[in-house]
Amino acid sequence: FFANTLALRGDLSGNPSFETLLHRTRQTALEAYENQDVPFERIVEALQPVRDLSRQAIFQVMLALHPQFSDLQMPGISLRAEERLPESAKFDLALELTETRDGLSGQLEYALDLWDKESAEQIVQCLSTLLQSLPDTVECPLSQQPLLTAAGQYQLLTEWNNTAEDYPHDQCIASLFEAQAEQTPDALAVYFDGEEIDYRELDRRAEQVASRLVHAGIGPDCVVGLFVERSIEMISGLLGILKSGAAYLPLDTDYPPDRIAYMLEDAQVPVVLTQRRLLARLPETSACCMFIDDETSETALPPRKARNINAHHLAYVIYTSGSTGRPKGVMISHFSILNHLSWMQRTHRLTPDDRVLQNAPVSFDVSVWQLFWPLLNGAGLVVTSPEGHRDLSYLSSLIESSRVTVMHMVPSMLQALVDIVSPHTLRRVRDFIVGGEALPPSLLQDFSQRFDCRLHNQYGPTETSVEVSWHQCSADEDRLVVPIGAPLSNTRLYVLDRYFNLCPVGVPGELYIAGAGLARGYLNRPDITAERFLPDPFSDGQRMYRTGDLARWTARGVLEYLGRIDHQVKIRGFRVETGEIDTCLLAHPGIHQAIVVPWSSEQKPLQLVAYLVLKDPALQTAEVQVYLRRFLPEHMIPAAFVTLGALPLTPNSKVDRKALPPPTFVTRQRQAVPPRTSEEFALCEIWGLLLNCPEVGIEDDFFALGGHSLLAMRMVAMVRARLGVELPLREIFDAPVIVQLASRLAHYQAREEGSSPIGITPRDGNQPLRLSFSQERLWFLDRLVEAGVAYNVPWSLEMRGELQTAALEWAINQVICRHESLRTVFRNSNGTAVQTIVPAENESLVSQSVPEYALDNVLQTVAEYKFELQTGPLYRFRLYRLSAERHVLAFVAHHII
Template sequence: MNIIKKSDQLKNINLALANDAVEQETESTTKSKQSPLVSDPERKISKIDLLSTSEYQKLVNVFNATDKIYPNCEQTIPSLFQLQVTKTPNSTALIFEEEQWSYDKLNNRANQLAHYLQKQGATVETMIGISLPRSSELVVALLAVLKVGAAYVPMDSNFPQERLDYILRDSQVTFTIDHNFLIKAVSSINEQSCCNLIIESSFELKNTAAYMIYTSGSTGQPKGVINSHLGVVNRLLWMQEHYQLTEQDAVLQKTPISFDVSVWELFWPLLTGARLVMAKPEGHKDPSYLARIICDKRITTIHFVPSMLQIFVNQVDSSKLKSLKNTICSGEVLSVSLQNAFLNKIPGKLYNLYGPTEAAIDVSYWQCQVGCSNVPIGQPIANIRLYILDNNLDLVSVGVAGQLYISGVGVARGYWNKAALTAQKFIPNPFGRELGEIMYQTGDLARWLPDGNIEYLGRIDFQVKIRGFRIELGEIENKLLTIPQIAKAIVTAVEYNGDKVLVAYIEKYDLEDISSKDISELLQTSLPDYMIPPHIVEVKFTLNHNGKIDRKTLPQITPQKSESNFVVYTNEVENDVLKIWQNLLGIFTIKMEDDFFQLGGNSLLATQLLFEVQREFRGEISLDDIYKNQTFGKFCNLVRGIECSGLDSNIVLLKSGSRRPLFLVPDLGGDTASYRHIVEHLDSEQTIYSFRPAGQKDDQNPIKTISGMADFYIELMKKIQPHGPYIIGGLSMAGSVAYEMAQKLTAQQEKVPILVLFDADSGLGFNKDSMRSLIDIFKFMWERMFISVFRPTKMSRKRIKKTASFIKLAWQAEINEEDCYVCETEEEQRQQILSQLKNARKFPPYVTLQQFQKISQLSAINYLSTFCYFPRKYLGKILFFKPTQKTQNFTCVDYEKWKSLARKGLTLYEIPGDHFNFFLNPSAKEIARKLQYYIDNELDL
C-alpha cells in the first residue's frame, strides 16, 4: 500500500506558499467567511488565505491526519499493567522514600485489595472515592479500583469539608478508600487471592469509566468529568511512541490526583517497565526537595505547570539534574522567556502540552525550541482531531482566531449527572467521519499556524487558569452571593507580580458591614485555597445600557503604596522578614496582623518564601510552618525562634548544603546582599556563610581596623568550623578582610587552600595624593555627619557638597543638593538624602534614618580601614575575579601588586562588567561556574 506522508500532503496543497507574504491592500481578496470572534486587521494576506473553502477543508484534514492503530489499543489500564508484570516481574516498579516494590509485588497487593473491593460490591462503573496522601498505598488503591472495572474519584484532603461533602453526594461513591478504610480491612485484605481478576461486562471494558475528576463549575458547584479507559490508553500509547520509556527510566509522580496530569505520571511508567517514583506528600511544592529526588532517584521524566517551573528554574542547581531527559509542561501558558531560560539551564528536552479535563489528559504537543517568537500548543496527538471554528461552526482560515474544538478517542464521556450541560458542551461533530461522533467545545481561543501547529490565544469566557488550576469565576461569585451582607459580586483575574491573581469586587447592602478578612474566612469553608481572592474591593457597581454591571468601570488594584504609608520596624528580624514579604508580594505596607495569603500570597509564593527564609536565616522551616503562621507577626516570631535556637546571631547562613562551607565577608556597609546572585548559581549542596559586622547592632561598637575585623570573623567562623581547610572570599573592601583572615589562619597553622577575592582593593593602587583626599572626605563624614548627635541646625552648602561626594564614592549615586539645602533642619536634610537614595534603589524602602546612619558610619570606617591597611606577603594562592571595564571615578586596583603578594601565584578570571555590577546577573552566573569548578577540581580539600 502506498502511504503518503503528512509532510508530502502539505506540499501537495502548496502549504509552503503560506510563508510568502503577498502585499495586498484591499480586503476584497480575503475569504468571505471570517471569524467574528477575533481577527488581526493588520495581518498581511498570504497565499494560503486565497485557498477555497474545499481546499481549506483539505488542509485541516491534513493537520488532523492523526489516525493510528496501536497494538493493545483495545486493552484497559490494568490489563496493560498485567502484561508488563508478566514481562518484568522482578524489576522495580514503585519507589516511595525507602520502599522499593517489584512489579510482581505491586500487582499482588493490588489484586488482594481488588478482590476485597469486589466482595464489598464494587463492580464495573462503580464510583469509588480515593482519599490517600501520595504513597505506595495510593498506587495500590488506584490499581485495585481499576482492576474491578470501577472508576476512582479523587478526594483531595486539602479541599474544604463543604466541597468534599458535595463531591461525595454528587458522585454517589459506593465507599471511599482512606487510611481508616485500609486499617479496618487490613486482615481481610491480606487473606485475599493474589491472582488477577476476571471481569465480565455486558459492554466493552475499554469504554468504561476510568476516573471522574471534579472541575470548577460556572453555576456555583464543581462538576464531575468522566474519562474512559479508551481515551487514557490512547494517550499513554502515544506517549510511549514519542518518548520511549525503558526499564532504565524513572518518572516522578508529584501532581495531586485531583489534577489529570497525575494519570499519566502514575500509569505510563507502570505500563512500560519503567520506575514510578512517588514524591513525598507536599514535596511537589519544594524545589530543593525536587532537585534532590531527581538526583538521588535518577529521574528522567517530570511534569511542571509553568508557574512552578519558573521557581524551579530560578532556584535549583542544574548540575544535579543530569538524569533528566524530558520535562513536560501543561496547565498554563508557557512563556517564551521561561522556555528559553529552561533550555539554557536545565538538561534534556522541554515539551509544551495542552488538554482540558474534558479530554483524556492532553490533546496536542509541541517540542520547545530556542529562538521561537512564541510557544504554540502544537499539533494534535494520535487519534485526536482539532478544529478552530467561528460562531457558526464554520472553519476559519489559517492565522484567524476562532474557538478550539476537540474530537477523537480522547473526548470525555461528559459531565456526571448533568445531561443539559453535557449536551451544550459535547456537540455533534459536523466534520465527523462516523455517525454520532461528538466534539468538545473548549472555550479556548486559538488559531492555526501555517506549519500545522496551533497558537493558544486565551479564553473567550470567564474561566481562568491559576497555577494550573482551572477556575470558573462564576463559582466564586455564587459563593460570595451566599454571604448575607453582599448584594452583588464580580470576580476577575489580573496579571500581578508575574502571576494571575483573583480580585473580588463586592457591593454590600445598605447599612451592612463585613470585613474582607471575614469574607475570606467564610469562603474558606467552601472553596479550596487557590479559589480564595486575596484582594476584595468594595465598590458601587455602575450599569451599562443593557442593565448589566459595567466591568470596564471596575477600579484597578494598586497594591504598591507610597513611601509615606510604609510601616517601619525597629527589630532586625522584623525588618529582614519585611524585606522578603515586600519582594514577594509587591506590597510595602505590611502590618503585624496582615495575613500572607490575604495580601496575595499563594502556594507558589509560599514555596519562594520558604526558600528565601532558609537562605537568609539559619535553621529549617517547612511549608506547614508557613500555613500555621500566616500573619506577619506570627511569622516573625517563627523566624525569631529560628534565630535564637541556632548559631551566633552574627552568623548568616546564605545557603545550606552538605559541602564544606564557603565563608564570604560582608561588604562595605555590612550587607550580604551583594553576594546573592553568586550564591544562587553555586552548587545546591554548597554551604555558604557570611557574618554581621560588629557595629551593626546597638550593643556593639564598630571595629576600625582590617586586622580587628579579621579576628572578629575568624572567631565567628570557628564556631561553625573549628579547623581548616577553610574557603574564604570577599568583595571589594571585604577582600582585604578575607586576605587578612587567610594570613592569620595560616600563621595559626590552619590550611586555607582557597582564598577568593572579587575585585578587592586594599589601597595598593592609590597614590599618596588620592589617599589623602579620600581620607579627608571620609574623616569629615565620619566625624561631622555620622557620629555627631543630630542638631536642629542646617548643614551648610559646603557640608552638603562633601556629603554628596561621599555618597557618590560609597554608593555610586547622585543627590540633588538644592533639595537638601531648602530643608528646615539637619535631620530633615538627612531624611531628604535617604529618600533620594531609596528612589535611586540604593536602599530598600524600610530602612530608617537611624539605620542609614549606622550603615553610613560602617561604610566610612571600612573605607578608612582599607586605606590604612598594608598587607604582608601571603604564603598561599589567590583566586581573583576582575571586571573587564574600568569604573568611572573609581581608582583601579593594581592586580600586579596583588600577584606579587601571593607566593603560590594568582589565578585571574576576567568577568564582563565594572566594579559595581560584575557580580550581578548575568555575570554572577559565570563567576559561580568558575568558582565552583575551582572548588571542585583545582584543590584537594
C-alpha cells in the first residue's frame, strides 16, 4: 500500500484542556501506528459495520498532514508541486494541511450534498480562530476555547438580533379593544354561525361580563376559568375577563374531567365562566360557576369601578404537558402579548376589510393572536363552530362564504387541506400562517403549487407569547429544512452549546429565547421556572428561556429547527411531554414498566408508541386506551402499543430507546369480522387505505387502529368522494366501530336520497331590502362625509378589431337588466337605510374619440366620478375610440353594490 488510512477515535470526555486533549490524541496515534500496516479494508471487513452507500464506513472526516514540499531541481529536470482540485469528494470532510516556514497552509474538501460554500468557509474560520488563540488558551478547557471572531459574535448577538421596535408596552388588551370599539363601533367584529355583531355590541356584552366578575370580587392577577364552547359568548367572555383585570384560564371542553379538575385546583380558580349546557361536563370544583348564557346576566348591574390594571398583570394562563406527570401552567402578561400583536400588525397588516379565521382551540396559544389581533385593529373575526376546526368540508365552506383573508393551521392539518380542498376555496386568502410543528419541505412545495397566497412559517413555544420567529416561505426554496426564520420585534434568539457558548453559524445547539415575549414563568412551580428561565449572559438583568429545541443559524441569518434534545414532541401542533404519558401508564395496576416514544416512517407521520411490560398478561390494549382517555386528551393517546417481556437497557441501566422494536400499528386480539353491507365494505376499504391496514373488520375501532382527528377528517372527505354522503365528523367520534358507523352512514344515505331539492321562493321585488353589514358601513361613511371616490371600483378593457358599438350597447343593457345590484339605490326609510331596486331602462353607451396620449386622463376622470347613493345609478360605462380598430371600454361602480 502506497498510503494507508488510520481510523482514530478522539476522546473529548470530561471537558479536558487543549493540552490534555493533545496528549490523549498523541497516545492514541502512537498506539495506532503500531498497527499501521494493517490495511484499512481488512479492518472494515473485520468490524462489518452497517454499510450505507451515502457515507463512508468507520469514519467520515479525514485529516492529512504533509511536510513542506519545495521545488526540486535535478540535472535535466525540475519538479514543482501543483495544486489539483479533486473532481469529487471522497469523504464528508477532508482537511489537508501542509507545514510551511510561516506556519500551516491547507485546503478543506467538502461534499456538496452535505455542505454549502458558506458552511465550509465557516469551518475554516472556526479552525483558524482556534489555532490563533492556542498560545493563550492551551491550558483552558475545550468549552472555553474560542471559535468565533469578534465579528462573528457581533453578527450573532447584534446584527441578527437587532429587533428593537416601539410597541404599547404600558397598555392592556382590554383598553386597546375599548379604544377600537369607540373608533369603529359599527364595523363587523365577530361572525359566528350566521350571526354578526359589531364592535359596539361586543363591547357591551364584554362589559356586562366584566361587571359581574368585578362585583364577585375578581380583580388583577386573579385567574378565571373559561369552560365554554367556541361561540360569540366565548369572545365576549374572554374580553370580559380581561376587562375585569383578571387572567383567563382556557379549559378545553374535550379534556378529561380529571385533567380539568387538576388545572382548576392548581390555578386556585375562584370563578369558572361557563354555559349551562356544559355544566354536566364540568368536574366537581370549589370554584363558583358563572353562566355566561344566563338570561339574568342581562340584568343591569351598577357600573364596575375602574381597576388599576397595568401591562405587567397576567392576561392568560395556558397549561402545557409536563414531564412529571402533571401539566404546568404558563403565565403570560399583557405587554408580552401586545409586543407580539404589534409585530403581526406591522408585518401582516390587517385592514377593516380583512377577515381572520378563528379555528384554533382556545387552549392552544395560537388562539391568542387569532382572537385579539383582528379585534385590536378593526378587522373581522370569523369563528368556527365548536367541532368545525376538525371538519375540512365545513371549514372550506366557511372560508369561502365568509371571505376569510388570513388563517392558520398546523402543518399536519394543512397537509389534509392541500390533499382535499380546491384552490378556488382559498382564492381570497392573502396570508396563510403555519406553526406548532415542523413544516416539511414537500408540503411547502405542494401548497405553493396549488394555492396563490403567501405562506408564513412561524415558531414559538407556549412559554412565550405565541411566536418568536418568522419566515416567509418561497416556492423556489430548495432546502432539506424549511427555516423558522428570524426573531420578531424585541426578541433575541441564541443558539448555545451545553456550556452556554454561542454556536458558530451552521453548528447545531440549543435554542434560547430572550426579550419582551417571555412568560412570567410557571404557575406555582418556582423550581421548574428556575430550571427553564435563566439569567441572560448577554444582557444584564434580563432572562432567557431554555427551549429544549435544537436549531442552527444559516449563513443567511435565519434559523433552522432540527428537533428536540429531550423527550418532548409535537403531535398535531400540541406539545407533548412523553413522561406525562409514562407516569399515567405506570399508575395502571396491570402495568409494570412503560415508556412512550415518538415514531415515524415514510408511510406514517409522527405518532406516539407505548412499550409496556405487563403485570397482568391478560390486560388488553383496548382496556389501556380506555384507561388513558380518562386522564389524557386525544392527542396524547398512543397510536400503537407494544408488549415486551422487558425493556432493553443500556450499560448504564437506562432504557435503550434505539433497541426498542418497531411498532405494529394494527394490534388485533381477535380475527377480523368481514363486512356484510355495502356501507361496511366501503368503510373497510377506506380505513384500510387511511390506516395502512391490510385487513380491517367491522368490529374494529378506528382509534384503536391508530386513527386520530386528522385522519378522521380525511375519512369524511373520502366518504364524500366515494359515496356522495356528507358524514358529520362527530359521528366518527361517537361511533368509532365500523358496524356502528355503517348504520349511521346508511341513515345519512337514506336521508339524502329521500330529500327533495329545497325550493327557492321568489321575494317581493317591490319591498325594500335591509343592507348587509358591509353596506351599512359604506352607507354610514357616505352620510358622514361628502360623497368621495375612495370606494369607487374602476376597471377598463382594451378591445382590438372591428367593434359593433350597437351590439356592445345591447349587451351592457342585458347585463344591467339581469343583475339587480346594478339597479340598486340606497335610501332612507324612517331613519333606516334600505336597498331599493329601480326598473331597468335602456341606456345609451356614451362614446368619444380621444388621442392615445390623453387616455390616462379620461380614464382617471371616469374613475373619480362621484356617485349619489340615493339616486343612482351607481355604475358608469364609457367607450373611448383610439382608432378604427382600437377601443377602450371604461367602467366604474361604487363598492357598495
